[in-house]
Amino acid sequence: MSRRVLLAVIVAIIALIWWWRRGGESSEVARAPVAAAASAAPAPAASAPAIDPAPSSSAAPAQPGTERMVPVAPDAPPPYPPGSQPLTEGVDPALSVQEDDPIDSDHPEALHAIFGARRDVVHPPDPLVVDLAIVDAAGKRVAVHGARVRFRSERATPEHGPWFTAPFVDDGSHRYVATFKPSASEKDALIGYRVFLEVGFDAPGGLGPRAYGSSMMYTEPPRGHLNGRYTEAVIDGSLVVGAGVTIEAAGRFKVIASLYGADQQHAIAFAQRSVDLPVGDGSIPLQFFGKILRDAGLDGPYVLRYVMLFEEHPDRGTYAPGVTIDPAYTTRAYRARDFSPDPYVAPPVSGPVVTAQSPSQQGKPPPMFTRGAPPASSSSSSGGADQLTAPR
Amino acid sequence: MKCAVAAVVLVLATGTAEAGAQLQYVFGGDQGTVVFIHGKSDCSWGMSGCNGGDSTSGPNAYWTNRSTNYTLVDEATTKLDASGGVHYYEAFTIGYDLENQGFWYAANDVGGCLQDLYQGTNNSGCNPNRYQRTQFHLVAHSAGGTILDRLLSTGWYSINDHVVGNVVVIAPALAGSRAASALYGIDNYGNFCTGLVSWLAGWALKNNGAQSLTRSSVIGEANKGYAGRAPRWLLKVTTTGGSGSANNNWYAGVDEHDNDSAMGALAGCLGWSDQDDMDGLLYWSDSDPTNNTAGNNCPTSDHSCHYYSQFTGSYWHWFESWANHSHSRDDAYNDMQTTSGCYTRTPGGCVGQYGI
Numbered sequence: 001m002s003r004r005v006l007l008a009v010i011v012a013i014i015a016l017i018w019w020w021r022r023g024g025e026s027s028e029v030a031r032a033p034v035a036a037a038a039s040a041a042p043a044p045a046a047s048a049p050a051i052d053p054a055p056s057s058s059a060a061p062a063q064p065g066t067e068r069m070v071p072v073a074p075d076a077p078p079p080y081p082p083g084s085q086p087l088t089e090g091v092d093p094a095l096s097v098q099e100d101d102p103i104d105s106d107h108p109e110a111l112h113a114i115f116g117a118r119r120d121v122v123h124p125p126d127p128l129v130v131d132l133a134i135v136d137a138a139g140k141r142v143a144v145h146g147a148r149v150r151f152r153s154e155r156a157t158p159e160h161g162p163w164f165t166a167p168f169v170d171d172g173s174h175r176y177v178a179t180f181k182p183s184a185s186e187k188d189a190l191i192g193y194r195v196f197l198e199v200g201f202d203a204p205g206g207l208g209p210r211a212y213g214s215s216m217m218y219t220e221p222p223r224g225h226l227n228g229r230y231t232e233a234v235i236d237g238s239l240v241v242g243a244g245v246t247i248e249a250a251g252r253f254k255v256i257a258s259l260y261g262a263d264q265q266h267a268i269a270f271a272q273r274s275v276d277l278p279v280g281d282g283s284i285p286l287q288f289f290g291k292i293l294r295d296a297g298l299d300g301p302y303v304l305r306y307v308m309l310f311e312e313h314p315d316r317g318t319y320a321p322g323v324t325i326d327p328a329y330t331t332r333a334y335r336a337r338d339f340s341p342d343p344y345v346a347p348p349v350s351g352p353v354v355t356a357q358s359p360s361q362q363g364k365p366p367p368m369f370t371r372g373a374p375p376a377s378s379s380s381s382s383g384g385a386d387q388l389t390a391p392r
Numbered sequence: 393m394k395c396a397v398a399a400v401v402l403v404l405a406t407g408t409a410e411a412g413a414q415l416q417y418v419f420g421g422d423q424g425t426v427v428f429i430h431g432k433s434d435c436s437w438g439m440s441g442c443n444g445g446d447s448t449s450g451p452n453a454y455w456t457n458r459s460t461n462y463t464l465v466d467e468a469t470t471k472l473d474a475s476g477g478v479h480y481y482e483a484f485t486i487g488y489d490l491e492n493q494g495f496w497y498a499a500n501d502v503g504g505c506l507q508d509l510y511q512g513t514n515n516s517g518c519n520p521n522r523y524q525r526t527q528f529h530l531v532a533h534s535a536g537g538t539i540l541d542r543l544l545s546t547g548w549y550s551i552n553d554h555v556v557g558n559v560v561v562i563a564p565a566l567a568g569s570r571a572a573s574a575l576y577g578i579d580n581y582g583n584f585c586t587g588l589v590s591w592l593a594g595w596a597l598k599n600n601g602a603q604s605l606t607r608s609s610v611i612g613e614a615n616k617g618y619a620g621r622a623p624r625w626l627l628k629v630t631t632t633g634g635s636g637s638a639n640n641n642w643y644a645g646v647d648e649h650d651n652d653s654a655m656g657a658l659a660g661c662l663g664w665s666d667q668d669d670m671d672g673l674l675y676w677s678d679s680d681p682t683n684n685t686a687g688n689n690c691p692t693s694d695h696s697c698h699y700y701s702q703f704t705g706s707y708w709h710w711f712e713s714w715a716n717h718s719h720s721r722d723d724a725y726n727d728m729q730t731t732s733g734c735y736t737r738t739p740g741g742c743v744g745q746y747g748i
Contacts, residue, residue: 065714065737096612102663317500
């Protein structure tokens with residue numbers, strides 16, 4: 001049997017198994033994925049039996065999505081301004097969710113690898129800490145061997161590194177923890193924005209090696225800090241809380257915060273704001289939009305939670321996160337009806353409008369393509385082929 | 393000479409050689425401007441991985457069916473009126489590198505290019521013809537949605553001030569993707585799974601673009617306000633999933649069907665369950681996040697929106713497409729919209745008729 005035929009058979013077997021697991025609705029034999037086999041990766045070690053030849057395409061089941069429909073779009077713009085939104089649940093910005101992936105693709109519910117950085121934000125000299133647990137279908141943690149994590153910076157390549165490795169250690173209950181405390185030179189090699197990490201282990205049950213990628217932040221802290229001085233006022237029907245900051249180097253800084261009820265359990269609104277600040281003491285105003293507070297119907301005092309300062313570098317696409325302050329501040333006892341119920345109305349677009357028809361755009365290179373014949377409005381299967389007219 | 397040395401040092405220091413973004417003027421039209429943002433590929437000036445495209449085709453290759461040369465860009469900028477008249481928006485595509493750099497840097501490249509477009513400048517190097525359009529619609533596929541979400545959530549480059557209408561994100565990786573071992577280049581099939589889909593090969597490599605898009609990375613950014621806070625509606629085209637969706641039922645009648653079986657098999661490699669359906673690459677839960685599952689057009693049955701508290705912004709469950717992750721960006725079925733509706737397996741037609 002030639003290698004190509006063998007590949008085709010193996011692809012078909014895997015595809016068929018997957019099809020059956022999905023509860024295929026057709027009793028027809030599925031079409032063999034011949035085309036895919038021609039470009040498939042090297043064959044797996046296991047051999048596979050042959051299957052019947054592919055049926056004709058007419059045997060394929062009808063496909064959903066062939067009925068015409070009119071998708072419904074929102075009938076009005078969002079009623080909240082940029083930077084102020086309703087919140088159902090606050091989160092610590094120094095954390096993230098964990099990755100969760102099946103280990104055995106043939107039995108995706110059987111074993112899962114759950115892993116991730118204990119803290120998404122790490123500043124030197126703190127260590128990089130990664131948690132790992134292998135859980136079975138009942139959620140019970142199981143033992144794993146050869147578990148380790150390695151780190152590289154975005155400046156390094158997967159092939160050439162440098163990588164820095166730390167082993168996972170079982171805490172006795174099959175909770176695995178890897179702790180990597182970089183030396184001065186290792187810190188220099190890793191620090192920047194996000195550090196890529198690779199978690200690897202020998203999968204239980206002889207399933208073989210596994211490796212999973214993810215990332216975590218490893219940055220210097222922002223050149224400034226929240227100084228604990230807050231102000232508050234009702235402005236244009238909204239609550240505006242000023243977060244006091246002390247800035248050590250001029251730049252662009254952002255503060256985020258989540259507003260809660262007095263019990264610190266009921267989340268109400270999220271706010272963020274970026275401003276340019278000089279060196280010294282300053283304040284960043286956070287607007288909690290009136291309609292959000294009014295609609296929530298929860299009287300104050302309100303508690304400011306999960307506050308964090310960032311130094312931003314929009315020109316690079318990055319930022320340096322600070323530390324979480326939680327709780328940070330309690331407001332006066334406002335009543336929900338003190339705030340405006342009015343929706344946000346975006347300001348009108350200002351400045352001249354420039355289009356393809358504007359005088360300034362005449363004489364520029366034309367589009368690269370022209371369209372083909374327009375589609376017939378009654379047809380569901382025709383379309384104009386596009387012609388390249390001005391290759392560059 | 394100093395510049396050359398500096399360039400060499402820079403390449404050595406970064407370990408990669410990302411090429412800058414490029415702005416491509418694809419089609420003319422008089423109804424307005426639509427800018428298309430592709431997913432995880434390298435359609436920058438380098439064009440090292442753009443669905444087989446080269447410097448002649450440019451970034452439009454990402455959106456183009458290799459068999460028919462039909463392109464979603466055409467369908468998504470075509471609108472029919474009640475009398476059967478055909479109207480066209482003009483189309484631009486932005487090509488950028490999401491192979492050799494994390495999505496945060498890629499977002500920076502896209503943001504700089506959009507800024508050049510609304511300013512009529514070439515500060516980023518993407519717009520040497522200095523085209524200027526002060527207002528535009530945005531349409532993205534896959535990780536292109538992640539890019540736009542970052543730009544809109546942060547307000548960086550002031551993109552939001554120049555966007556008109558709703559932003560359409562097709563099969564968007566808004567909550568990232570799984571960190572599956574197969575996608576990371578190691579599987580239990582002797583690397584069979586990791587080499588299945590040619591145009592998706594980047595997902596299976598340990599490159600910075602793929603690794604930046606894992607769920608904890610993207611949600612980690614959202615926790616800090618750098619995703620999930622879009623101040624204008626993002627219309628999500630998610631996946632129907634279910635039997636046959638990821639592999640197109642191996643129905644060979646659709647053009648560029650060579651990806652289908654491989655994509656179906658890849659779904660098996662990644663580990664699929666009926667609790668978390670997928671389009672062959674993305675799970676619906678990762679493409680359909682919102683913190684308001686009681687609103688935002690979320691259905692009450694079948695595939696409802698997936699709750700993520702971080703997504704406090706405006707994320708609208710627009711419709712579910714039966715097209716798999718490949719066909720949702722090139723409209724392989726060639727179903728053009730009509731005046732009485734569009735075909736959800738062909739998202740481009742729906743975008744042109746109802747999305748912009």
